[in-house]
Amino acid sequence: MLKRLYDYAVLFKEYFLLALFLLLSTALLARNNSDQVRAIRSSTLAAAGVLQEVFGFVPAYFALRHENRVLRELNLTLSDEVNRLRESRLENIRLRQMLGLKERPAFPYISARVVGAQLQTGRNTLTIDAGERNGVRSAMPVVTDQGLAGKVIATSTGFSVVQTLMHKDSRVSARVQRSRVNGIIRWNAGRMLQLMHVPKTLDVQTGDMIITSEFSSIFPPGIRIGVVSATRQIPGELFQVVDVSPSVDFDRLEEVFVAAFTPDSSRIALQRRLQE
Amino acid sequence: MQRFFLTIGVSLLVLLAQTTLVPHLAIGTIIPDLLLIWIVYLGISRGHVPAMTAGFFLGLLMDTLAGDDGMLGLSSLTKTVAGFLAGYTFNENKILQILSGYQFLLILAAASLVHDLLYFLIFLQGADLAWNEAIVRYGLPTTLYTLAAALLPLFVFARRHRTP
Numbered sequence: 001m002l003k004r005l006y007d008y009a010v011l012f013k014e015y016f017l018l019a020l021f022l023l024l025s026t027a028l029l030a031r032n033n034s035d036q037v038r039a040i041r042s043s044t045l046a047a048a049g050v051l052q053e054v055f056g057f058v059p060a061y062f063a064l065r066h067e068n069r070v071l072r073e074l075n076l077t078l079s080d081e082v083n084r085l086r087e088s089r090l091e092n093i094r095l096r097q098m099l100g101l102k103e104r105p106a107f108p109y110i111s112a113r114v115v116g117a118q119l120q121t122g123r124n125t126l127t128i129d130a131g132e133r134n135g136v137r138s139a140m141p142v143v144t145d146q147g148l149a150g151k152v153i154a155t156s157t158g159f160s161v162v163q164t165l166m167h168k169d170s171r172v173s174a175r176v177q178r179s180r181v182n183g184i185i186r187w188n189a190g191r192m193l194q195l196m197h198v199p200k201t202l203d204v205q206t207g208d209m210i211i212t213s214e215f216s217s218i219f220p221p222g223i224r225i226g227v228v229s230a231t232r233q234i235p236g237e238l239f240q241v242v243d244v245s246p247s248v249d250f251d252r253l254e255e256v257f258v259a260a261f262t263p264d265s266s267r268i269a270l271q272r273r274l275q276e
Numbered sequence: 277m278q279r280f281f282l283t284i285g286v287s288l289l290v291l292l293a294q295t296t297l298v299p300h301l302a303i304g305t306i307i308p309d310l311l312l313i314w315i316v317y318l319g320i321s322r323g324h325v326p327a328m329t330a331g332f333f334l335g336l337l338m339d340t341l342a343g344d345d346g347m348l349g350l351s352s353l354t355k356t357v358a359g360f361l362a363g364y365t366f367n368e369n370k371i372l373q374i375l376s377g378y379q380f381l382l383i384l385a386a387a388s389l390v391h392d393l394l395y396f397l398i399f400l401q402g403a404d405l406a407w408n409e410a411i412v413r414y415g416l417p418t419t420l421y422t423l424a425a426a427l428l429p430l431f432v433f434a435r436r437h438r439t440p
Contacts, residue, residue, distance in 0.1 A: 014324035014363060021332040021356040028336075028349030029398070044340040052296050116341070117299035123342045123399075124305055161342070166305060168400065189406075190413050191304050251302060 042156045045127070049159030052116035053129055067254070074145065107220065109143075109257040110134050115159070117253075124166040126150070128256060131158040139218050141259045147224030147247030148172065148212060149256055160258070164250055165193060165225070174225055175213035179203040182213055185225055185244065193226055195242035202240075204231055210244050220261045283318070287330050290314045291337055306417045308425035311338065312391060315355055316384045317429070319362025321371050327359030350398055358391040376430065376437035384426050388419040 009016055112134075116127035130136050132155050142149045142162045150164040163170055165187060172185040174195060181202045183195040198204055208228040212219040226244040233240050294310045301307060311334050319327035335352035342351075365374060365383050374380055392415035400407050 014328070014360070017325060017328055018356065018360050021328060022353060025332070025335075025349040025353035025356065028339075028352070029347070032348050044337065048295065048337075048341050051292060116295050117302075118295070118338075118342050123347065125342055127341065189410050251304070 042154070045154060045159050045161060046131075046156040049115060049127055049129065049131075049156065052127055053113075078145075107259055107261045108135075109259055110136055111255065111257050112136075112160070113255060114253050118161075123168075124164045124250070125153070126162040126164060126253065126256070128160050128162055128258070129158065130258060131155050131160050133157050134258075135260055136160045136258050141219045141223070141261055142256050143223055143259055144248050144253065144256050146249065147226070148219065149248050149250070149253065151218055152258060162256070165246055165248070166191075166250055172219055172225065173213045173216035174210050175221075176204050176228070177209040177211050178205075179208070182215065183242070185210065188243070192229065193244040193246055195228070195244055196239070198240055198242055199238065200233055200240045204228060204240065204242050206230060218261075220259060283326060283330070287314065287334055291334055294338070295341060303417075303421065306414070306421050308421040309388065309391075309418060310422075310425065311335075311355065312358060312388055312422055313384065313426050313429065315359045316362040316380075316387050317375070319359055319387075320365050320374050320380065320383065323366035324360060324363030327363045328356050329359075331355035331357075331359030347399065350395065353398070354391045354395045357394060358387040361390060362387050372433060372437045376433035376435075380430055380433070381423055381426060385419055385423055388422050389415065392418060 110130050112128035112130035114126050115129050118125040118127070126142075126149075128142075136152055136155055138152055138155060140152045142151060148165065150162045150167070150170065152160045153163040154161040165172065165185065167187060168189070170185075170187055173182070174185040175182050176195075179202070181198060181204055183198045185193050185195055188194045195204070195210060206228050210225045210228065212221050212223045212225060214221045224247045226246040228242055229245040230243040231240055232243075290310050298307050298310060315327050315331045315334070318330050332352045332355065335355035336349070338351045338355075339348045362383055365379070367374070374383070392411060396407055396410045396415060400410055
């Protein structure tokens with residue numbers, strides 16, 4: 001009997017193996033949030049991060065000249081902007097004091113290099129060389145000088161994985177800077193983002209800057225997300241379609257900053273209590 | 277035994293290239309899938325078992341590198357299926373002939389399309405993105421880019437095939 005079973009297994013080994021691999025994959029898909037799976041991920045991320053870091057210099061070297069030129073130009077623009085912002089900040093402090101408004105908390109930034117990118121059919125994530133030992137934690141926002149890049153979704157000791165805005169699960173509470181219209185930013189499966197849930201009657205125009213709003217419990221307010229590239233009204237729909245061109249050039253990301261932003265715990269507790 | 281370790285070594289090298297160098301060849305967010313080319317190659321030249329095994333483990337490693345997105349097991353599943361399909365084309369007497377001709381590209385295109393269809397069917401569960409939109413914007417361009425990347429090994433095999 002056993003011999004016969006064995007003969008069958010050998011004869012149809014490819015089907016048995018297929019069934020085994022499919023079973024294992026399905027079991028893993030079903031157990032994605034368990035501690036064991038998270039531990040395996042963390043160890044693999046650490047090992048792969050080291051390798052990606054070793055090979056990371058190759059493209060960076062070729063892009064160096066272009067990057068230098070861009071940085072010099074940016075430096076000039078930013079120097080000018082810093083001077084103007086310094087003035088505005090002083091003015092802002094004076095006005096806030098006059099009105100009795102609370103100052104927004106400042107938070108430190110952790111710099112990191114992009115050592116790997118996963119552009120695997122819609123799972124657009126980055127691996128950065130800063131991890132738990134640098135103070136990076138899951139759900140921390142990741143920004144560049146151009147604006148919001150995404151958030152941290154996995155960490156190991158020395159590396160982290162960043163879910164970019166170009167990810168199917170990415171959602172960000174956003175606001176039109178000029179008209180203060182609120183919405184949710186999500187990826188549109190292409191090269192653009194979309195500002196969702198904006199009623200047709202509200203004022204959104206091409207060229208408007210989109211920033212993060214105060215409604216988010218993950219992202220600090222006021223970070224640039226992108227610029228409205230087009231608005232469309234679809235008959236019969238309640239909301240307008242707002243296409244947003246992201247500020248961050250995801251094709252050329254080399255340096256990012258993780259904002260050590262921890263949302264107000266009392267606010268989250270209150271929101272949870274209300275939801276319950 | 278030597279062939280077994282060589283396969284593991286090449287698999288790891290392809291994985292390394294896919295995660296470090298290939299993202300810099302991206303056209304927008306579209307990149308060629310070198311792992312799939314390797315899995316299909318294994319399917320054509322060695323049959324079901326090596327192709328499925330490579331597909332499963334390479335897919336698993338790719339899933340692990342994608343971060344905690346709740347999809348560990350997705351690439352291992354789709355790449356196992358792709359390896360299984362490619363394994364059907366294994367013919368010991370025609371390996372080089374298939375690898376050096378248009379058949380290689382046809383098999384790769386078919387495996388890539390099935391891989392992407394299955395991938396998006398599971399990946400987009402619960403998301404408010406349209407499945408057909410994802411296939412048009414991601415699946416087809418990825419397949420085309422992968423086919424373009426496969427031209428390089430195809431030329432190498434064609435040359436070897438022609439050399440007596």
